[in-house]
Amino acid sequence: MSLLAIPRMALVACALLFVIPLIVPGWIMFVLTKALFMFIGVLGVAVLLRGGLLTFGHALFYATGAYTVGFCVKWTGVHELLLLIPLGALAGFIMAVLVGLIMARYREVFFAMLNLAFSMILFGALLKFYWVTGGTDGLATGTATLLGNPLLAGSFGYYYFTLAVAGVVTFVVYRYMASPIGYFLRAVYDNEIRIEYSGMAVRQVVYRTFILAGTLGGVSGVMAAFTIGHIVPEDAFWIQSGEFVFMALLGGFGGLPGPLMGAIAFEFIQTYASKYFPLAWQMTLGIIMLGIILFQPGGLWAMYQSAVKWIGRGGRGGEQS
Amino acid sequence: MANNPENSFVLRTKDVFLSFGAVTAADNLNIEVSAGELVGIVGANGSGKTTFLNLITGYLKPEHGSILVMGQETTGMPPRLVTKLGVARSFQVPQLYTNLSVHESMLLSLAAESGKGGGFWKPLHRDPWEQQGMETLERFGLETYADRPVSELPGGGRKLLDIALSFALKPKLLLMDEPTSGVSVENKFQVMDTLVNVLKESDITTIFVEHDMEVVQRYGRRVLAFDNGSVIADGEPEHVLADPEVRTAVLGRV
Amino acid sequence: MDTRLLTIIFFDGMSYAATLFLLSVGLTVVFGVLRILNISHGGIYALGAYMGTWLALWGLDVGLPPAMTYLMLVAGALFIGFTTGPFIERVLLRRIYGSDMHIQLLLTFSILLILDDGMKLIWGMEPMFVSEPYALLGTFSVGGIIYPYYDFALVAVSIMFGAALVWMVRGTSFGKLMVSVINDHEVSLAMGINVNLIYTVAFTVGAVAAALGGAAIAPKIAVVPQFALEVVVLAFAVIAIGGMGSIEGAAVGAIIVSMARALAIHLAPELDLVSIYLIMIIVLAIRPQGLFGEVELRRI
Numbered sequence: 001m002s003l004l005a006i007p008r009m010a011l012v013a014c015a016l017l018f019v020i021p022l023i024v025p026g027w028i029m030f031v032l033t034k035a036l037f038m039f040i041g042v043l044g045v046a047v048l049l050r051g052g053l054l055t056f057g058h059a060l061f062y063a064t065g066a067y068t069v070g071f072c073v074k075w076t077g078v079h080e081l082l083l084l085i086p087l088g089a090l091a092g093f094i095m096a097v098l099v100g101l102i103m104a105r106y107r108e109v110f111f112a113m114l115n116l117a118f119s120m121i122l123f124g125a126l127l128k129f130y131w132v133t134g135g136t137d138g139l140a141t142g143t144a145t146l147l148g149n150p151l152l153a154g155s156f157g158y159y160y161f162t163l164a165v166a167g168v169v170t171f172v173v174y175r176y177m178a179s180p181i182g183y184f185l186r187a188v189y190d191n192e193i194r195i196e197y198s199g200m201a202v203r204q205v206v207y208r209t210f211i212l213a214g215t216l217g218g219v220s221g222v223m224a225a226f227t228i229g230h231i232v233p234e235d236a237f238w239i240q241s242g243e244f245v246f247m248a249l250l251g252g253f254g255g256l257p258g259p260l261m262g263a264i265a266f267e268f269i270q271t272y273a274s275k276y277f278p279l280a281w282q283m284t285l286g287i288i289m290l291g292i293i294l295f296q297p298g299g300l301w302a303m304y305q306s307a308v309k310w311i312g313r314g315g316r317g318g319e320q321s
Numbered sequence: 322m323a324n325n326p327e328n329s330f331v332l333r334t335k336d337v338f339l340s341f342g343a344v345t346a347a348d349n350l351n352i353e354v355s356a357g358e359l360v361g362i363v364g365a366n367g368s369g370k371t372t373f374l375n376l377i378t379g380y381l382k383p384e385h386g387s388i389l390v391m392g393q394e395t396t397g398m399p400p401r402l403v404t405k406l407g408v409a410r411s412f413q414v415p416q417l418y419t420n421l422s423v424h425e426s427m428l429l430s431l432a433a434e435s436g437k438g439g440g441f442w443k444p445l446h447r448d449p450w451e452q453q454g455m456e457t458l459e460r461f462g463l464e465t466y467a468d469r470p471v472s473e474l475p476g477g478g479r480k481l482l483d484i485a486l487s488f489a490l491k492p493k494l495l496l497m498d499e500p501t502s503g504v505s506v507e508n509k510f511q512v513m514d515t516l517v518n519v520l521k522e523s524d525i526t527t528i529f530v531e532h533d534m535e536v537v538q539r540y541g542r543r544v545l546a547f548d549n550g551s552v553i554a555d556g557e558p559e560h561v562l563a564d565p566e567v568r569t570a571v572l573g574r575v
Numbered sequence: 576m577d578t579r580l581l582t583i584i585f586f587d588g589m590s591y592a593a594t595l596f597l598l599s600v601g602l603t604v605v606f607g608v609l610r611i612l613n614i615s616h617g618g619i620y621a622l623g624a625y626m627g628t629w630l631a632l633w634g635l636d637v638g639l640p641p642a643m644t645y646l647m648l649v650a651g652a653l654f655i656g657f658t659t660g661p662f663i664e665r666v667l668l669r670r671i672y673g674s675d676m677h678i679q680l681l682l683t684f685s686i687l688l689i690l691d692d693g694m695k696l697i698w699g700m701e702p703m704f705v706s707e708p709y710a711l712l713g714t715f716s717v718g719g720i721i722y723p724y725y726d727f728a729l730v731a732v733s734i735m736f737g738a739a740l741v742w743m744v745r746g747t748s749f750g751k752l753m754v755s756v757i758n759d760h761e762v763s764l765a766m767g768i769n770v771n772l773i774y775t776v777a778f779t780v781g782a783v784a785a786a787l788g789g790a791a792i793a794p795k796i797a798v799v800p801q802f803a804l805e806v807v808v809l810a811f812a813v814i815a816i817g818g819m820g821s822i823e824g825a826a827v828g829a830i831i832v833s834m835a836r837a838l839a840i841h842l843a844p845e846l847d848l849v850s851i852y853l854i855m856i857i858v859l860a861i862r863p864q865g866l867f868g869e870v871e872l873r874r875i
Contacts, residue, residue: 179440181439199433200438294670
């Protein structure tokens with residue numbers, strides 16, 4: 001395998017995402033924009049799941065990124081994406097470095113629930129310190145700028161910028177997963193004893209992956225803040241974390257295409273569900289999730305793969321599992 | 322350093338003691354192993370053989386006593402640090418990465434051996450690891466399985482891979498826990514021949530635990546017989562295995 | 576610190592400890608036997624609270640005497656416990672025993688999502704409140720502070736509850752079977768123990784405990800949607816501190832958490848929520864298996 005070999009699947013996905021906005025109505029492009037920044041957050045959750053690590057608190061980082069934008073806009077009036085994305089990433093990174101010190105010690109149930117506890121602390125703080133955070137009203141973010149020029153959420157420019165950010169992030173995650181650490185992460189799921197008996201610290205593997213996931217959560221939050229234009233404490237709430245996990249599960253977390261499919265499918269489900277069953281959103285999520293767990297554990301990506309195999313065209317590519 | 326007598330031993334335990342409730346698993350063990358030795362440990366089930374390996378590698382901590390590896394005190398160190406000092410081990414039940422391929426598992430051992438684990442940006446599949454990995458697999462006769470998932474390996478192959486993963490760490494001391502358990506009777510000598518040849522070439526001090534007397538007799542240069550957590554005989558295989566006390570202890574209750 | 580404040584903190588702490596114990600003991604029983612953290616526990620708890628309150632209100636509506644509200648609360652909770660428990664275990668959980676931990680967590684999480692919304696659809700978004708059980712018992716005063724007897728009753732109920740569960744596990748032959756299933760699943764199967772039945776019963780016991788806990792606390796608070804998940808997080812904190820799977824641990828965990836929270840509320844109110852998680856993090860950092868938990872070393 002050559003060093004920079006980009007799977008054909010990634011190129012196809014890029015081409016599709018590049019062309020589709022030109023031919024579909026504007027609201028679909030907006031839904032895709034949302035799917036793209038969600039995808040960045042879902043990647044973090046999916047990568048952790050590759051190590052068997054489930055988190056119910058990823059919204060912690062998402063909200064960290066979002067409120068980084070909120071505070072910057074509020075105090076400095078800066079709306080610059082090229083400044084705020086690195087800043088949001090840094091905020092997510094720092095948060096993950098601190099929280100990860102504790103989280104790297106735990107697995108399974110404890111990992112999932114302690115993450116949840118941390119995100120609930122942030123949620124509580126966002127509500128309680130309302131003179132800084134705006135409390136339940138949240139903060140408005142206004143319009144983002146790119147190199148000083150306003151970039152309206154819902155415009156073509158905004159969509160392609162989000163696509164570019166998602167592309168960069170995907171590449172970083174792809175490299176991470178192909179690196180020794182990425183394989184050690186898969187091995188954490190398999191056999192921690194063998195890793196320790198190789199002289200590697202399992203905790204370091206988990207810690208670094210946690211930091212990667214936290215940083216991605218921060219980036220996702222920055223994009224969310226500008227796309228939606230408004231941030232609220234619910235960005236840190238468990239329902240938001242649950243939605244990240246839902247997307248990873250729906251798309252399948254075995255490779256990189258899964259989280260993307262999951263995020264896109266999720267955004268469309270949400271769009272239609274809020275129209276037809278506005279009161280039963282969580283129930284919709286729950287029922288679909290139950291269905292995936294019981295009948296299609298690999299998610300949409302696995303479904304697609306088996307469909308391809310079944311048709312017999314022998315489509316190859318994508319990240320190997 | 323050179324005049325320190327501790328250094329002439331690859332492994333030295335001093336009064337190492339551990340008990341599980343009423344059962345004494347290690348009863349003041351004083352064992353010395355010099356560089357280049359090939360030591361077989363025999364004993365009945367529950368005689369403390371595996372516990373001995375777990376103690377040396379830091380998986381279990383002794384209640385008292387001390388363990389020295391290459392003259393360095395390792396008592397209380399976790400397995401990861403003991404491994405870094407040059408002690409590798411295989412397991413009675415192979416500890417493998419069941420969802421990776423055989424070759425990828427090997428690459429992970431090489432990445433771990435390289436010091437910092439190989440980082441998070443350059444790919445795992447890189448030279449010279451690719452080539453070294455294949456070479457090691459060839460030495461253990463596993464090259465045909467290289468790209469297969471570990472879960473598809475047959476029992477003997479799992480055993481060999483488990484040892485090959487430890488071997489790839491370039492240890493100074495290799496501990497093998499029942500290398501032939503789970504291997505069919507026809508294959509056990511073949512597995513041992515492969516192992517002993519590889520070890521002889523690379524000059525690694527080896528301790529192997531084995532309940533199969535035949536294997537110990539054939540391959541061990543020195544044999545320790547364990548009973549109730551203590552060493553009841555230590556010497557050349559012919560003498561130790563002929564000892565009636567050893568025969569009752571090891572074979573008397575299976 | 577004056578003794579008056581200490582008394583207040585102590586009484587607040589004890590009544591909250593009873594609440595916490597009732598909401599977490601079922602979770603620890605289920606984890607102890609099935610080794611699954613049942614996130615839908617919070618949903619069953621909330622359902623118990625809703626159903627009990629609804630039945631009690633209905634009873635008052637049709638003219639039953641106020642004292643009957645206690646019976647209605649219990650009846651509502653038992654109904655929820657005995658229906659949801661066996662259903663969730665038999666129909667859903669049974670299919671994922673032996674799966675990865677994250678699959679098990681996600682399954683019970685999706686059940687929680689469904690239950691949480693289901694309650695909203697049935698009972699609406701408005702808070703529901705039945706005050707009779709609370710008011711009927713009256714109040715007493717300690718050092719000038721007025722306390723309702725209901726809080727006292729909660730402490731008594733939770734002690735009885737805990738004692739009954741401990742007796743069930745230690746004193747009955749069914750409990751002995753349960754312990755043997757916990758210790759060695761395979762051997763128990765080989766010995767011909769009906770492991771499936773034990774799982775169903777254990778899960779149902781957990782569900783009934785959750786629903787009863789919800790119903791017992793309902794008169795103290797207004798029942799509102801979406802408190803189901805907070806309940807699981809709290810309950811998890813309690814049993815993680817005490818040691819997952821230990822009934823005594825849940826009791827000690829509940830006392831520690833509630834004393835910390837009572838201290839925080841009276842001395843540093845902004846640390847109210849944080850204090851709980853802080854205690855959990857500190858305990859787990861020192862003793863990852865919890866106070867009453869045992870370390871499991873994998874045999875290699």
